[in-house]
Amino acid sequence: MLNPISLAFKKAKQENRAALLTYTVAGDSSKKQSLDILKSISKHADILELGVPHNTPVADGSQIQTSAYRAIKNGIKMNDIFKIVKDFKKSNKNKPIILMGYFNMIFQYGENKFLNKCNSSGVNGLIVVDLPWPENKNFAKKCKKKSIYFIQLLSPTTTTKRLNKIIRDSHPMNYFISMLSTTGGKLKVSPNDILKNYTKIKKIDPKKEIVIGFGITEKTIGKLKSADGLVVGSAICKEISKSLEHRQNPVTNVSKLVKKLKSKIL
Amino acid sequence: MKIKKKIPLIDQANKLGFWGGKFGGNYVPETLKKPIEDLEILFNKLKNDKRFIAERDKYFKNWVGAPTRFIKLENLTNHVGGAQIWSKVVSDANGGAHKIYNATVHCLLAKRSGKKFIIGDTGAGYAGKMLSMAAKKFGLKCKIFMGAKDIARQQPNVKAMKKNDAEVIPVYSGSQTLVDAVSECMRYWVANCDTTAMCVGSTVGPAVFVRICGWSTSQISRELKIQLIDEFGSIPKKLKLYNCVGGGSSSFGFWNEFMDYDKKQCEFIGVEAGGPIKSKKHAAPLTYGSKIGILHGAAQYVNQNSDGQIEETESISAGLDYPGISPLHCFLKDTKRARYTAASDEDALSAYKIVTKFEKLRPSLEPSHAFSVAIKEAKKLNKDTIVVVNSCGDAYKDREILKKRLGKKYVEPN
Numbered sequence: 001m002l003n004p005i006s007l008a009f010k011k012a013k014q015e016n017r018a019a020l021l022t023y024t025v026a027g028d029s030s031k032k033q034s035l036d037i038l039k040s041i042s043k044h045a046d047i048l049e050l051g052v053p054h055n056t057p058v059a060d061g062s063q064i065q066t067s068a069y070r071a072i073k074n075g076i077k078m079n080d081i082f083k084i085v086k087d088f089k090k091s092n093k094n095k096p097i098i099l100m101g102y103f104n105m106i107f108q109y110g111e112n113k114f115l116n117k118c119n120s121s122g123v124n125g126l127i128v129v130d131l132p133w134p135e136n137k138n139f140a141k142k143c144k145k146k147s148i149y150f151i152q153l154l155s156p157t158t159t160t161k162r163l164n165k166i167i168r169d170s171h172p173m174n175y176f177i178s179m180l181s182t183t184g185g186k187l188k189v190s191p192n193d194i195l196k197n198y199t200k201i202k203k204i205d206p207k208k209e210i211v212i213g214f215g216i217t218e219k220t221i222g223k224l225k226s227a228d229g230l231v232v233g234s235a236i237c238k239e240i241s242k243s244l245e246h247r248q249n250p251v252t253n254v255s256k257l258v259k260k261l262k263s264k265i266l
Numbered sequence: 267m268k269i270k271k272k273i274p275l276i277d278q279a280n281k282l283g284f285w286g287g288k289f290g291g292n293y294v295p296e297t298l299k300k301p302i303e304d305l306e307i308l309f310n311k312l313k314n315d316k317r318f319i320a321e322r323d324k325y326f327k328n329w330v331g332a333p334t335r336f337i338k339l340e341n342l343t344n345h346v347g348g349a350q351i352w353s354k355v356v357s358d359a360n361g362g363a364h365k366i367y368n369a370t371v372h373c374l375l376a377k378r379s380g381k382k383f384i385i386g387d388t389g390a391g392y393a394g395k396m397l398s399m400a401a402k403k404f405g406l407k408c409k410i411f412m413g414a415k416d417i418a419r420q421q422p423n424v425k426a427m428k429k430n431d432a433e434v435i436p437v438y439s440g441s442q443t444l445v446d447a448v449s450e451c452m453r454y455w456v457a458n459c460d461t462t463a464m465c466v467g468s469t470v471g472p473a474v475f476v477r478i479c480g481w482s483t484s485q486i487s488r489e490l491k492i493q494l495i496d497e498f499g500s501i502p503k504k505l506k507l508y509n510c511v512g513g514g515s516s517s518f519g520f521w522n523e524f525m526d527y528d529k530k531q532c533e534f535i536g537v538e539a540g541g542p543i544k545s546k547k548h549a550a551p552l553t554y555g556s557k558i559g560i561l562h563g564a565a566q567y568v569n570q571n572s573d574g575q576i577e578e579t580e581s582i583s584a585g586l587d588y589p590g591i592s593p594l595h596c597f598l599k600d601t602k603r604a605r606y607t608a609a610s611d612e613d614a615l616s617a618y619k620i621v622t623k624f625e626k627l628r629p630s631l632e633p634s635h636a637f638s639v640a641i642k643e644a645k646k647l648n649k650d651t652i653v654v655v656n657s658c659g660d661a662y663k664d665r666e667i668l669k670k671r672l673g674k675k676y677v678e679p680n
């Protein structure tokens with residue numbers, strides 16, 4: 001059976017649009033609430049990235065850090081995260097889930113045990129922020145054996161030579177970081193320049209799906225809609241923080257935001 | 267796992283940057299791969315370039331002030347009544363600590379690569395102060411990331427950084443100490459690596475930063491080797507080198523030139539920060555058996571919980587208050603070349619009292635940890651043994667803490 005991630009891209013293509021990928025942090029602001037958010041936004045989003053919170057993140061901006069610290073403070077553990085995925089999948093069997101996090105969490109869990117648990121709970125892909133190529137070669141192979149996509153990150157600083165090598169080794173989906181920034185930075189390059197880079201990468205192997213992430217908000221998403229997929233993370237985390245601050249329900253607010261995001265790329 | 271002879275330890279990592287096959291590496295976001303590779307190419311070229319070495323030595327000699335003194339602590343030796351106790355007074359260096367070596371080299375590298383901005387992290391404030399000094403000297407704009415808790419407890423160094431026109435950026439995340447400062451500094455570099463050079467303040471971080479820092483602080487042992495031969499005619503038969511270990515930059519630099527000697531002749535003793543006696547928290551991952559994990563781009567022994575979250579540390583000394591430890595020290599521990607132990611906050615304070623009572627030397631709280639263990643062990647040794655303690659920082663920055671914990675009489679007027 002095809003990985004649900006590929007099915008999601010296929011479906012979006014049939015509808016002649018980019019796939020919408022969301023990022024929320026597991027356990028933000030509680031285990032139950034993050035599950036409720038996933039369930040609620042799955043109506044609009046094509047692929048759900050679920051962040052594994054870590055307390056020394058070297059690539060996350062303040063919005064995602066706030067979400068991650070909040071989740072850790074509320075006691076989220078690796079096994080709770082797998083349980084959230086499993087519970088979600090009970091009612092959304094075909095909605096793809098990608099776990100995104102830092103390598104130490106996998107390293108401490110044990111690579112093989114981690115992947116087995118991914119399989120049994122229904123994780124379809126992994127993004128490991130601080131395990132770049134070629135360091136990730138062995139782990140990516142292990143993922144492949146388990147039919148889990150290991151998603152390679154590509155950046156504006158990645159040289160052409162390196163791009164070619166990474167894409168040659170890559171699984172069907174890759175992630176292009178729009179600009180030099182941590183997550184949630186203000187978009188400091190024009191959408192046109194981002195798409196130029198995107199096209200360059202896409203040409204290397206047109207069969208591979210390339211999503212764009214970092215700095216994408218309600219305002220900018222429409223201008224990038226020609227990509228295979230677009231990831232929104234910090235804007236969602238910010239919405240959760242704002243809702244909590246105003247004592248509003250994050251689940252409904254986030255759901256509204258994701259619906260709006262979706263409408264911009266239709 | 268084995269140390270090779272005649273090859274500098276910083277060059278004993280494998281192709282992916284791992285010492286002993288498992289410590290170090292480059293666990294970094296994709297965006298940093300290219301700037302790190304560029305820095306590696308530059309450093310590998312320049313570290314063997316005679317003109318670059320001459321330039322470095324010129325600044326070390328004329329600006330940093332090499333060599334720093336090597337002195338016998340006669341009164342302390344008589345008081346303790348065992349081994350001869352000596353000190354390498356690295357705090358003589360311009361700015362008052364060993365951090366000046368790494369800062370100088372990073373600024374020289376930044377100039378060579380055409381960068382106009384440099385950023386760095388700091389705990390005790392020495393790494394930041396020295397980077398601000400060097401940046402000013404070499405005409406680079408400088409930002410220093412420092413935990414809010416450390417800003418409050420190390421004010422003299424914060425003032426010095428500002429005086430050198432550096433922007434001090436307080437970090438409020440996590441425990442608001444060094445670990446968070448390093449994270450924030452790396453995050454800033456992720457977003458600005460096209461224009462900005464990064465200096466990691468110790469022998470930690472992605473492999474190239476470990477190497478650059480180790481290469482820079484090795485100045486300490488180059489000087490000491492000459493000074494020992496001048497004093498004793500040869501390297502003493504029984505030499506013990508005591509150094510505090512936080513990230514591990516001063517201790518590595520203090521030991522590097524003696525690496526190939528048998529440990530029965532030249533023993534290395536690293537003293538970590540054990541934290542307050544009554545607290546379970548500490549900053550001593552090697553002493554208390556922490557597991558290997560990944561922190562700031564490198565695999566190392568690190569204080570963490572079973573899930574892999576980095577644990578908060580506690581120590582009176584901001585410079586040692588770091589949950590991880592250099593991959594170089596992990597390698598030295600597992601190959602048994604160095605021995606590691608810890609001293610508590612209270613141990614360090616009483617060592618400071620003893621040293622300042624008998625000698626005209628004011629070690630900061632960091633080397634006071636090393637003095638504590640050196641004094642205890644020297645008692646049991648005879649006078650043929652030469653104990654050398656690296657007094658790698660001056661206590662001026664600790665005056666508020668010392669005043670509070672020990673009383674006014676232990677703090678000299680400016």
